[in-house]
Amino acid sequence: MAVWEALLELADDHLVLGHRISEWCGHAPMLEEDLAMPNMGLDLIGTARTLYDHAGKLEGKGRSEDDLAYLRDEREYRNCLLVERPNEDFAHTMLRQFYFAAFMRPYWLAALNSTDETVRGVAGKAEKEMAYHIRHAGEWVIRLGDGTEESAARMRDAVEALHIYVDELFDSSDAARDAEAAGVLPVRADLRATWERTVSEVFAEALLEQPKAAYAQRGGRQGIHNETLGHLLAEMQVVHRAHPGARW
Amino acid sequence: MTVADLGILRWVRVENGVAVAGVTPTYSGCPAVLAIELAVEAALRDAGFEARIERVLSPPWTTDWITEEGREKLREYGIAPPVKASGSIRSLFGDVAVTCPKCGSTDTEKLSEFGSTACKAHYRCRSCLEPFDYFKCI
Ligand SMILES: [Zn+2]
Numbered sequence: 001m002a003v004w005e006a007l008l009e010l011a012d013d014h015l016v017l018g019h020r021i022s023e024w025c026g027h028a029p030m031l032e033e034d035l036a037m038p039n040m041g042l043d044l045i046g047t048a049r050t051l052y053d054h055a056g057k058l059e060g061k062g063r064s065e066d067d068l069a070y071l072r073d074e075r076e077y078r079n080c081l082l083v084e085r086p087n088e089d090f091a092h093t094m095l096r097q098f099y100f101a102a103f104m105r106p107y108w109l110a111a112l113n114s115t116d117e118t119v120r121g122v123a124g125k126a127e128k129e130m131a132y133h134i135r136h137a138g139e140w141v142i143r144l145g146d147g148t149e150e151s152a153a154r155m156r157d158a159v160e161a162l163h164i165y166v167d168e169l170f171d172s173s174d175a176a177r178d179a180e181a182a183g184v185l186p187v188r189a190d191l192r193a194t195w196e197r198t199v200s201e202v203f204a205e206a207l208l209e210q211p212k213a214a215y216a217q218r219g220g221r222q223g224i225h226n227e228t229l230g231h232l233l234a235e236m237q238v239v240h241r242a243h244p245g246a247r248w
Numbered sequence: 249m250t251v252a253d254l255g256i257l258r259w260v261r262v263e264n265g266v267a268v269a270g271v272t273p274t275y276s277g278c279p280a281v282l283a284i285e286l287a288v289e290a291a292l293r294d295a296g297f298e299a300r301i302e303r304v305l306s307p308p309w310t311t312d313w314i315t316e317e318g319r320e321k322l323r324e325y326g327i328a329p330p331v332k333a334s335g336s337i338r339s340l341f342g343d344v345a346v347t348c349p350k351c352g353s354t355d356t357e358k359l360s361e362f363g364s365t366a367c368k369a370h371y372r373c374r375s376c377l378e379p380f381d382y383f384k385c386i
Binding site: 035132 | 304305
């Protein structure tokens with residue numbers, strides 16, 4: 001397996017989550033969240049762009065970032081399942097964001113020592129952006145968890161719904177293992193303790209409990225996705241596919 | 249205010265007769281990067297050079313690179329410049345004292361973490377009651 005495929009997995013995580021939260025644009029419950037969501041989405045999509053560009057160059061077949069984002073089908077997408085989960089309500093959206101950022105911040109901090117210069121460059125920006133995402137989403141987890149009866153119930157539902165997707169964050173595919181062995185990307189499993197600490201601190205304030213996962217849902221890295229990803233890709237890719245090669 | 253004041257334009261050098269400019273994005277997804285790159289390239293061409301832009305990712309841009317003059321121009325424009333020492337975790341997590349660009353009061357409050365662009369937060373001054381943008385530390 002090649003390093004470029006590991007970068008593609010990482011890029012897919014960022015693009016899919018970035019697109020997901022951009023779906024809130026114009027629908028958020030208040031103006032400041034209507035600004036926050038697309039801003040967080042832009043961070044993620046910006047990171048994805050650099051990673052796609054780099055992956056395409058390492059692959060060496062002339063595929064551009066647009067080719068990789070718009071011309072691959074669902075089964076070719078390698079994102080983890082957590083990021084494709086639908087927005088549902090604000091509790092689901094913010095918990096998903098918090099879980100992901102709590103993983104990515106230590107990931108990028110570790111990637112500051114990558115043997116790959118582009119990865120180091122991405123990491124230097126992304127670790128700071130992820131710190132903002134942890135804070136913003138974490139504050140919402142606390143506000144809703146320790147809020148009204150209704151908001152607390154929704155937050156507990158979100159925890160129940162999303163915790164089966166957590167373990168996959170710490171799995172390394174064959175490609176990722178090769179990239180880790182080459183010192184290009186950090187070892188995912190090593191980040192578990194940091195993630196647990198971040199989550200338990202926020203959950204304590206949010207009056208939430210972390211359930212023990214009875215089983216873990218996996219498959220994203222093999223291209224086995226929930227049906228919701230197909231809908232997301234259809235919306236994201238339709239213009240590019242209707243006008244192949246269009247640029248603006 | 250220039251892109252050099254903001255630390256976005258890193259360097260310009262002439263390589264084999266071609267003017268090459270290094271440009272660094274502020275945030276990963278800053279939508280202005282492309283516009284800035286095109287404008288820099290156009291400026292170099294207007295000055296009679298063959299031009300090329302290089303996007304520089306490493307080391308990452310930080311608000312500490314905004315020059316003193318740049319900070320002063322931001323303030324004049326009504327945007328509170330970033331609190332210094334962005335490298336410390338305090339400026340990311342602690343609530344830093346942001347000074348109102350209109351009246352200079354430090355009695356200000358954050359309204360929204362995310363403002364009109366990715367690089368700004370929205371604040372309000374409790375003294376003069378004016379809302380203003382704050383250039384976030386990164
Ligand atoms: Zn004031």
